[in-house]
Amino acid sequence: MTKAHSATGPYQQFILPLLKQYNVANQCALDFGCGVGRYAFPLAGYFKKVIGVDTAETMRRIGRQEAQKRGLNSVEFLDSAEFYSRPLQCDFIYSTHVFQHLENQDEIAKIIERFKEVLRGYAYLHFDTRPKDYAYVLKYLLPDLFLPKTKKRGMRRVRRDVQKLRDMFSECGFQIVKEFNPGTEFHYFFLRHL
Ligand SMILES: C[S@@+](CC[C@H](N)C(=O)[O-])C[C@H]1O[C@@H](n2cnc3c(N)ncnc32)[C@H](O)[C@@H]1O
CATH class of the missing domain: 3.40.50.150 (Vaccinia Virus protein VP39)
Structure with a gap:
């Protein structure tokens, strides 16, 4: 490396x-x-x-x-x-730099559920939570065929709704200890699960 x-x-x-x-x-x-x-x-x-x-x-x-x-x-x-x-x-x-590339919210929920089984301590997880502006929404709707490589599904960064993430964490029994850079492409959640 x-x-x-x-x-x-x-x-x-x-x-x-x-x-x-x-x-x-x-x-x-x-x-x-x-x-x-x-x-x-x-x-x-x-x-x-x-x-x-x-x-x-x-x-x-x-x-x-x-x-x-x-x-x-x-x-x-x-x-x-x-x-x-x-x-x-x-x-x-x-x-x-992982959850931002996953299109399917259910897949993320499944992974977080597994984290809950595995974790006795803290997690530090990165998401992109920038607001979804019109340009983003439009690009999100277009099929891959019309998009440059970095914007195609699997490569592009999927923006998440902050409140939905917070709800998912609390439903899974995670306590949000701290958030870093909320509302940006480098939003990190520092979570606790005992
Ligand atoms: C952009 S890379 C980031 C790698 C590393 N976290 C880093 O910062 O150097 C994203 C990685 O996530 C992996 N990945 C994507 N979906 C995954 C999943 N559902 N489970 C485990 N790994 C996954 C990809 O194979 C890829 O290696």
Whole structure:
């Protein structure tokens, strides 16, 4: 992983201070939609075990190779089926740049339900909650055929209604401890579930 791809900087600036401030237990963290492990590796400096979950086999393979290169056997990569079927218990769940690409709100609800089963501690989750202006609504309605690559379904960033997210978290029994940058493309929810 090149320096440009490393997320050590944002990890130290935003995540580590929260882990310390809230005295998050250090047994296990889960990085949902981990990609090649940009955050999973820095998290391994704090947690004894880090589980990266990603649907893309290529991402998991590159992540495993990187873990091997770093001599880190505390970082494990799971696919989606394993995420749902394995008995997991985590002190911290992190997810960035993932939920914004999921079109289906029911899929997000299913993932959050699973987080609820797995988590005994805190979660730090990223969503895009910018208001939906006319240009956005229009683009959202157009079929992929008429859209540039970055705006097609699966690639584009889906804006979420903040109140719906808050309701979903509270229905699942999560307490919202803090929100960072609400109403922006980098809206992070810091949640607690005991
Ligand atoms: C834009 S990348 C972000 C990767 C990583 N979080 C980072 O910031 O470097 C989004 C990742 O989410 C994964 N992903 C998408 N849907 C997923 C799902 N339902 N479950 C797990 N991973 C998913 C994709 O395969 C991709 O690797």
